[in-house]
Amino acid sequence: MPKRGESGNISKKKENKGKILFVEDDKFLAEMFKQKFVFEGYQPIIAHTAISAILALREEKPKAIILDIILPDSECWMIMEYLIRKKDYEPVPMIILTNWGNDAYRKKAKDLKADAFIVKTSTTPDKIVETMEDLIRKYKQTTTKKTLAGF
Helix, strand or coil, X not given: CCEECCXXXXXXXCCXXXXXXXXXXXXXXXXXXXXXXXXXXXXXXXXXXXXXXXXXHHHCCCCEEEECCEECCEEHHHHXXXXXXXXXXXXXXXXXXXXXXXXXXXXXXXXXXXXXXXXXXXXXXHHHHHHHHHHHHHHHHHHHXXXXXXX
């Protein structure tokens, strides 16, 4: 049964779409995105450091990973390199979300197989969710094709 929100609007609870790892050292931004992901039906896992992201990845299997480049203890490249080396890692969309849109960072992201590179000031939370969901669908189609082909 739909619930009546505080504003009087009737809203349905969204289905559980899975876990998302969001790696962001800005706590205000992380909280804003956490609320957006919950609203869209995802279970956000928030990490504020590279180490906490690695620990979360050892415990959780997110459907997508969104990474800020500059973190207090490292850069996101450490996380991406960890995943590349991890033998049991099943690839999921990796999105770089950063304030730094320079060519060197774009090249590094591409070299490490990031699926998207988004500059924070040039986007909205809705657009990030849309990009993430498009990438999740593409990964799901690729996995389905591999399964059907017997790989």
